[in-house]
Amino acid sequence: MSYSLDRPSATDADRALREDLVARAAKLRGIVAGNAEQNERDRRVSQESIDAIEEAGLFSITRPRRFGGFQVDIRTKLEVSRELARGDGSTAWVTALLNGAAWLAGDYSEQAQQDVWGQDQSSRLCSVFAPSATTRRVDGGFVVTGSWGYASGSYHAQWAHLGIPIVNEAGEPVDQGLALIPMSDLSIEETWFVAGMRGTGSNTLSCEEVFVPDHRVLSLSKALGGKFDTPFTDEALYRSPFVPVALLLVVGPQLGMAQAALDLAIEKAPKRRMAYTEYGSQVEAPTVQLLLAKAASLLDAAHLHAYRAAADIDEAAHHGVVMDYKSRARARMDAAAAITAAREAVRTVAAAHGASTFAEVNPLQRIMRDIEAASLHAVTDPQISALVYGRALVGIEGGVTPLV
Template sequence: MTIILDRPGATDADRDRRADLVGRAAKVVPLLARNAVATEDARRVVEENIAAIEEAGLFSIMRPERFGGLQTDFRTKLEVSRELARGCGSTSWVTTLMNVCSWFTALWPEQAQQDVWGGDPNARIAGVLAPTGTAREVDGGWMVSGRWGWASGSAHSQWALVGLPLTDADGALVDQGMVLIPMADVTIEDTWFVAGMRGTASNTLVVDEVFVPRHRYVSLGAAIVGANELAHPDEALYRSAFIPVAALVLAGPQLGLAQAALDLVVEKAPKRTISYTFYETQVGAPTVQLAVGRAASLIDSAHLHAYRAAAEIDEAAARGEYPDYDVRARMRMDTGAAVTHAREAIRLLVSAHGASSFAEASPLQRIWRDSETASRHAVVNPEISQEIYGKALLGVRGDVTALV
């Protein structure tokens, strides 16, 4: 099968805008790298990073043009996330999640979008899709309560997007969806104590009897199969396949972390020896040469899988077509493969660089921890993605998860 690096309908103008946005991201990478330790220590992205990304317009890439957003494609989103992760994995992850939550929000009715962006076009949204809340129906909407973890970017957001089951009077499940709640009505509980991605402030959102009007609810089941009614169906970006989008965006930071690890190891190799050997530098050692070559190839493979999925998502949306189950299964497999290849490349590079990779002063240990943590996200789960894809190839569908 031919691997498409960009969607067939992409124009020179699309690529020029992508290059501009990636260039903007590249300019803030040195700042993010300088602040990476401070971000980890604070267990949230430092405000200097947030301000720089805002100034560069990189929180607007998934926001509708109607609200001053850039409304770019998913290939662009991947590349921006990748570039930011070269400086700081946590900052890239937070930016990625808040951007995709802007995409989610554009699936809501017009009134809900006006609620979020009408008064503040720069409003940011944090989200948790897991349906861990409860809803009690009242006149005009629901009284919502619940706890939702882990809400990456909640420290920097004005709105929360959370999953919710709807039940009837007898407690039977009627639908499963998502609601939008102002962050002013949300309590953030400090629960994010982890080994990697420490700076994402992916804490727990707590809501107690908050009124949510009907227009701030959308059905997750309908969104998964492309059956939700869009406020602006002419906007191609928001016709994109829901779960492939939700999964693929998480690969962007992994691509950047792997590239950052490769760049660091290659830069340091001419200045490093291999202890207890006759090699004067790592450059002359076949073990390091092989590791670097293998890691670089794995990183290339990760990009190829991610870019193919992005191209398929973007092209289907442009054509107004919703990918069928088998295509969506392959997109999820591409995401799992991209994440796995990036993670394995980092492991090879850490070993090649040597035990000093784990010195607290070395960025490699943070890259490694961030990758190992983020690659376990449940929507990515490479093993589950592989099972879904393998079963689909064998004609078995829909018996693992609804998130395809």
């Protein structure tokens, strides 16, 4: 199924590259799906899947072309993660967040980017934005001690963006920031024992007394205002607004999980009887037909919201325009609406499919657990997003969250 909400400035070459990368993701679906159970057991994505994604170039999509990446638009990133999620939600989630962290690294100073990719262009990054650390200002940078939870994909990263308070010489907080720290300076504590998205390996990172030079610290307040440290201001991707992109990172996998659920229910319907009815199979039952129609429509709505937000982001970045507050609020609302609709689509599919949804051998039960967990990510809270957007519609900015 295709959706036409694309940015007006997209060229034939842009679309051809997108089609190629999505096709590469589609070819990996069998490997990704085949490793899904192992991912759950190990609480991390299997190395076979990681290696296959790397070989296909799908960890390179948001890396700057200067370092051998594809530097694609946000729409392409959404579609690649969506396609991988049709095989396994955890694998797609990790891929999406690692690619998102690579995008963010393209906003740092030139020296920071050289630190990450100058010696190894295949370096991958993970991220946790919460500033759960203490810092001390020293000559040339900061000394950081902290612990950061929910570091998805950290097993497969060489660097991490981690939230820190930026303090002055007196130790007083003056800003919040992100510190770029090599994984060799961090330890991973296994804290990820969950019912959904088990394979993401979203454990806790920690460090003690690690020096981070100034050039590897990004001001969050400046980033929220569209001001980044990269000197390469002609690169449209890295002009994209911080929060809308961060929110859309987690949408693509949920679109793919919902699509996988719907595809599975439709595939199985001719072979499944309707217990305690006179219908020969689910295909003949109007109740199932109506539920599948509702699920498909919800999934359509999810895609349309997500792709509209991506088009708005990509078009503004292409023209070098900083999205105003109301536009960013709408993008946040679109992301939340897409996630809510995708989750409801899976719930509706389960109602059509029946009680066997919860058989351990049925992939649908894993999709349900995964999308329920993924949809509760705090940064995409639908009520907060609605409040931000509603206030913006009546001319009120701020007062709810800085993440707009």
